[in-house]
Amino acid sequence: MQTFAFSTVPLEPGRYREALAEPTAGGYASFEGWVRDHNEGRAVRRLEYEAFETLAVKEGERIVAEAVRRFGVTRAACVHRVGALGIGELAVWVGVSAAHRGEAFAACRYIIDEVKHRVPIWKKEHYADGDSGWVNCERCAAVADGRHVHAAEHPLAAAHRHDRIDQAASGGVPPLPPPDYSRQIALPEVGIAGQAKLAAASVLVVGAGGLGVPVLQYLAAAGVGRLGIVDGDVVEASNLHRQPLYGPADVGQPKAEVAARRLQALNPAVRVDVHAERAEASNVDALVAGYDLVMECTDNFRTKFLVNDAVLRACKPAVFASVHQYEGQLQVYRPLPHWPCLRCLWPEAPRDGLVGNCAEAGVLGPVPATLGAMQAMQALKRLLGLDAGETPALVIVDLLGVETRRLAAQRHPGCDHERPGTTPAAEEPGDAMPAELELDFETLAEAFESGLELVDIRESWERAHDPPGLQIPTHLPLSELVHGRAEFPAEGRYLIICAHGVRSLSLTEHLRSLGHPGVYSLRGGLAALKS
Ligand SMILES: [Zn+2]
DSSP states (O other): OOSEEEESSOOOHHHHHHHHOOTTOOEEEEEEEEOOSEETTEEEEEEEEEEOHHHHHHHHHHHHHHHHHHHTOSEEEEEEEOEEEETTOEEEEEEEEESSHHHHHHHHHHHHHHHHHHSOEEEEEEETTEEOOTTOOHHHHHHHTTSOOHHHHSGGGGGOGGGHHHHHHTTSOOOOOOOOOHHHHTSTTTHHHHHHHHHHOEEEEEOOSTTHHHHHHHHHHHTOSEEEEEOOOBOOGGGTTTOTTOOGGGTTSBHHHHHHHHHHHHOTTSEEEEEOSOOOTTTHHHHHHTOSEEEEOOSOHHHHHHHHHHHHHHTOOEEEEEEETTEEEEEEEOSOTTOOOHHHHOSSOOOTTTSOOHHHHOOOTHHHHHHHHHHHHHHHHHHHTOOTTOOOEEEEEETTTTEEEEEEOOOOTTOOTTOTTOOOGGGOTTSSOTTOOEEOOSSHHHHHTTSSEEEEOSOHHHHTTOOGGGOOSOBOOHHHHHTTSSOOOSSSOEEEEOSSSHHHHHHHHHHHHTTOTTEEEETTTGGGSOO
16 A cells, blocks of 8 residues: 555555554554534534645655654554545544554654645535635644745745745746636536546637637536637627637637637647637548537537537537527437437428528527537536536527527437448337346447447546547446446436446446336446447
């Protein structure tokens, strides 16, 4: 076991204790720090810890090594929680095994005191009526009362927000503060794990106009790791009233390039890829292949259907929107066999020019802004896995009457979805074999076409290196399910997938025992599939 570590999941003192056991040790002392429900007279509801892990781990390891040397103990270790914690949760654990109890107690006390004062960990307390902000840093408190000087000389001092004034005073250009996603991380459905999902995600935005601008701004601000902008146009003066990412000085410049610069300034942590070209039949597949999710934000039907057909071929989710005067339409596509595509709703695909676009019909800026914001919301839901129970629909937004209508959408029987060998919904597995726990599929494509929704329960790090053609959009890490931070949908038909079919089988058995009839495990996991 590492002598000092951070954990984003609940601590397991029993397991750590075993790792410290030694035949030569006659004593073991441990300290557990718990989250309590009050601090300085205020009722605390929950709290968050954040650390600059690389440097914090080094300092923590030094402290443990000092304790071992100083008190001559056998073994010692410390694990600190980071992320969102509830009342009563274990925030920090210290364990020491030693020949005798005296040095075990002393080393244990030394480690927890030094960790509190020296390891750069930020804490945010949430009260019934607000939060403390990221301010309650033990290290700063220690400096303030004169017991320690670590903060001033610590390499992390520069990164610490309390010290920003000092940097400015020292004459240099103060570095930008790191992105602060705390207001979205605070949502229990997002959390640290959700933020990590956004950071790992990539989204292609086709069209950087009235819809694309709010989509790009909100996805960049939310910390989506990589954004691709497809737009072959230049900024025109007539765009500015509804595309406020651009200004008069940008007129005549390529939109994709200007947008990328602005987004980079908005959130330097996000990578922005520029595709200063129109989406065409010749490039659309290559563009779509490089991203997890596609946002269709153009104002022409030719491109919308081009993108529709490309996401069907690539089995990628997409979010479509369009506006016409005071009305807008929103449609989400998910790569599921029963899920309707754009052509299912518009079997007679309108040709360009048949329906007025903004140039001909006129538009007020907030109309595409509203639809773009709704698209961005759908994208975040998809990336965070918050749309598991959602059914296909066409959402119509009337900005004059301020009304939203949701029309259930169905797959058009005549739409072949451009996919080879699609299986009609009636042939979904399960009805004939309710007792079967495991299903066999040769390829992921075959599994996608089974009528079951594929759910990847591997951890994020296991998914990080999946090749583009082998990505499963729906992700519910087993760790999140086990620790109650995510719930498996109570209804629906799912194929649960992990690396080798072991974790997925045990989860399937568990869900069946809870009365969920529609869950199956992919036998042998991803390792059993032919590529
Ligand atoms: Zn269709």
